[in-house]
Amino acid sequence: MTTIKKIGIIGAGQMGSGITQVCAQAGYDVVLSDISEAALEKSLAGISRNFDRQIQKGKLSETDKTAALSRIVTGTDLSIFGDCDLVVEAATENEALKRDLLKKLVPHLKPEALIATNTSSISITRLAAATDRPAKFMGMHFMNPVPVMQLVELIRGIATDEPTFEAIKELTLAIGKTAAVAEDFPAFIVNRILLPMINEAVYTLYEGVGGVDAIDTALKLGANHPMGPLELADFIGLDTCLAVMQVLYEGLADSKYRPCPLLVKYVEAGWIGKKYGRGFYDYSQTPPVPTR
Ligand SMILES: NC(=O)c1ccc[n+]([C@@H]2O[C@H](COP(=O)([O-])OP(=O)(O)OC[C@H]3O[C@@H](n4cnc5c(N)ncnc54)[C@H](O)[C@@H]3O)[C@@H](O)[C@H]2O)c1
Numbered sequence: 001m002t003t004i005k006k007i008g009i010i011g012a013g014q015m016g017s018g019i020t021q022v023c024a025q026a027g028y029d030v031v032l033s034d035i036s037e038a039a040l041e042k043s044l045a046g047i048s049r050n051f052d053r054q055i056q057k058g059k060l061s062e063t064d065k066t067a068a069l070s071r072i073v074t075g076t077d078l079s080i081f082g083d084c085d086l087v088v089e090a091a092t093e094n095e096a097l098k099r100d101l102l103k104k105l106v107p108h109l110k111p112e113a114l115i116a117t118n119t120s121s122i123s124i125t126r127l128a129a130a131t132d133r134p135a136k137f138m139g140m141h142f143m144n145p146v147p148v149m150q151l152v153e154l155i156r157g158i159a160t161d162e163p164t165f166e167a168i169k170e171l172t173l174a175i176g177k178t179a180a181v182a183e184d185f186p187a188f189i190v191n192r193i194l195l196p197m198i199n200e201a202v203y204t205l206y207e208g209v210g211g212v213d214a215i216d217t218a219l220k221l222g223a224n225h226p227m228g229p230l231e232l233a234d235f236i237g238l239d240t241c242l243a244v245m246q247v248l249y250e251g252l253a254d255s256k257y258r259p260c261p262l263l264v265k266y267v268e269a270g271w272i273g274k275k276y277g278r279g280f281y282d283y284s285q286t287p288p289v290p291t292r
Contacts, residue, residue, distance in 0.1 A: 001163045002114055004171050005029065008084035010101065011091035012036070012043035012074070014237070014275065015118055018146025019088055021047045024068040025060075025147075026175040031084055032074045040074045047072070050147060078108045085110075086171070088140060089127075090118040093243040098122065099130040106132045114164050116140035120240060121187040121195075121247035124157035134159035140168055141188060142177075144236060152177045153188050186251030187244055195244045198236075199260050201229035205280070205292060206262040212280050212290035234279035238263060239272045 007023050009016045012034035020043065024030045034040050048069060054060035073080065081087050087109065091101055098119065105115070114136045117127050128134035139155030152172045156165055172179045182188035187195060201215050210218065216228020225232075233241050245259040266272070266279060271291075273279035281288035 001170075002085055002112060002167045004085045004114070004167055006031065006084045006086075007171075008033070008081040008087035010034075010078075010087065010089045010105070011118075012039040013090070013092075014144055015142060015146065016088075016090035017043040017046055018144065019090060019118065019142055020072060021050060021068075021147050022175050022177075024071045025051075025064075028071065028175075030072045031080050032072060033076060033078065033080055034074075035076060037076060040076070044069075044072070044074065078105050081105065081108050081113075083110065084113055086114045086116060086168070088116045088118055090142075093120055093122070093240045095122050095126070098127055102127060102130040112136075114138075114167060116168055118142055120191050121244040121251075123186070123251070124155050124184045125159070128157040128159060135161040136164045138164055138168060139182075139184070139188070140172070141182075141190070143190070150178050151190070152179055153182045153190060154179050155182050155184050155188055157184055186247050191244050192248070195241060195248065196257060198229045198233045198241055199245050199257075199263065202233070202260040202263045205230065206260055212292050230280040233263075234273035234281055234283075237273045237275055238266050238279050242267045 006029040008031045009020050010033050012032055016032060020030050020032045032043065051060055051065040051068065055062060055065060087105065089098060089102065091098060115131060117139055118141055119139060124139040128137035131137055134157060137157055138160045141153035141155065143149035143151050154169060169179055180189065204210055204215055205212060212230050216231050219225045219228050242259055242263050245257060248257040249259060270276065271278045274283055277283045280291055282291055
């Protein structure tokens with residue numbers, strides 16, 4: 001079984017940043033890459049702020065913060081992954097982009113290096129087939145925000161071998177997370193259940209059954225959800241929500257997964273949620289203001 005010491009992460013967005021933070025904090029050397037220098041800078045600043053918050057709460061020392069940050073190296077070139085034991089792909093939820101990225105990645109890796117993808121929905125088996133090592137490839141689906149959420153879904157592709165599964169399961173436990181094993185079906189377990197609920201909330205808004213505030217208040221107080229579904233959609237990213245619904249709709253060939261036209265329109269408008277500053281809420285004001 002591969003011993004994982006150095007971890008590469010591709011994509012310095014919300015998820016890649018969170019995965020970097022928890023791995024560095026657990027003592028792993030981390031190499032983080034993105035096509036955007038600005039994303040890398042924003043990611044490191046966010047990680048540092050999160051560490052400061054932990055220090056204020058007495059959960060982390062300054063020395064531990066300095067040590068964790070010193071374990072993180074960033075760059076825009078895939079050659080920085082040359083000595084990684086595992087690379088976790090956490091780039092944008094788009095199959096063509098991920099396949100292209102994986103094809104370009106593999107020539108830079110050690111032959112024994114493992115690859116995991118943090119995809120929310122896309123077939124692990126199909127992504128594995130874009131690499132030279134489907135046996136050493138699997139899904140490692142973290143939840144958002146990674147430092148807070150306990151779960152990691154582990155998904156084998158059809159070719160994933162047991163040593164790969166065991167090494168990644170061991171890593172999941174070593175970074176303090178709990179694993180749930182899912183089969184390689186569209187959107188796995190969490191998003192197979194969660195995203196149709198969010199999509200239904202958008203339909204409820206689209207049909208005028210309730211406004212943004214009424215829908216979120218209803219689910220928070222009526223179903224005891226910690227966040228309303230529209231607030232949660234903004235937090236996940238409406239582009240990611242739409243991409244997952246499209247994978248469910250096409251992958252399961254069932255009209256019940258049809259993405260709500262209003263969700264499609266918001267993404268077309270570029271109103272992709274909190275990370276953009278506007279989604280079902282407008283985040284330029286505090287507290288955020290419902291847009292409908
Ligand atoms: N947002 C969530 O709640 C959530 C939860 C679990 C899993 N995921 C999955 O994690 C992945 C990333 O999602 P996110 O929310 O962090 O998205 P995000 O939009 O915050 O970040 C994506 C990052 O990928 C980078 N990127 C795009 N193409 C790239 C390339 N070719 N090479 C390197 N970097 C590239 C972008 O510059 C961006 O910084 C997706 O597959 C998503 O489905 C998201």
